Amino acid sequence: MQTIATIFWRRLDAPGHDACRLERHGESWQLDGAAVFRHTDGRPARLDYRVFCDKAWHAKxxxxxxxxxxxxxxxxxxxxxxxxxxxxxxxVPDLGHCVDLDLGFTPATNLVQLRRIHLDKGDSAEVAAAWIDLDGESLSALVQHYRRRGDGAYDYHAPRFDYKDTLKVGAEGFVTHYPGLWETVA
Structure with a gap:
């Protein structure tokens, strides 16, 4: 195992933080993190998470x-x-078209999607992710749209949540600014 990068976020819409690291395991990749935050219904939450991907960034x-x-x-x-x-x-039926895994409580999994689709400036892609809903402990499809504006900037749209804004991304692929939701802490 080799640690590639680490990041620490502060939540913007509620009290909370998230720490994550990107690891390389041979030819595979892993996100390993922990989030502590106030859930949308006001309850405190503490969640440890791990996402494992193959060498082409397909979530396994x-x-x-x-x-x-x-x-x-x-x-x-x-x-x-x-x-x-x-x-x-x-x-879970009807999710075979989903390549990515999205953990809705952390910005960490955007890294996996961005590295997998590897967009050039001006290119765009629609991404279907299997999305974990903590409230119902369910898994469903989440369609997301990315368009690379330039170095470190991606237009992002998640129609299901009526969210549309420009994400700032660091050199290692982690989102550094997710407007209204997350930002890195120096």
Whole structure:
């Protein structure tokens, strides 16, 4: 294992922080992080997460453990060889088109998507991700649009959440400014 980069974010829409590191495991990649924040319903949350990708940045599995308020969280997500996504070992239908895994409570997983699609300036891509919803402990499709504006700037749109803005991205691929939601702490 080799640590490639680390980052520390501050949440902007509620109290919270997130620390993450990008690791190389042979030819594979792994995000390993921990987030502590106030959940949308006001409850405190502490979540450890890990996302494992192959050498081409295709998400293979993810794990989220911790708690939200008094409720424990222990979520395991994987993509099997047939391309089906599983949530806690149960196949979730209609997600075979999703290549990426998105953990909605952290900006960390945007790195995986951006590295996989590797856009040149002016290029754009639509990305379908298997998205973990903490409230229902469910997995569903999340369509996202990226357009690279230039070095370190991507127009981003997530229609499901009516979110549209320009993300700032550092040299290693981590989002450094997610307007209204997250920013790095020096």
């Amino acid at each position: 599995w993810g794990r989220v453990r911790g708690w939200v308020g008094e409720s424990p969280v222990d979520i395991s997500v994987a993509r099997n060889p047939r391309g089906d996504w599983t949530l806690n070992d149960e196949v």
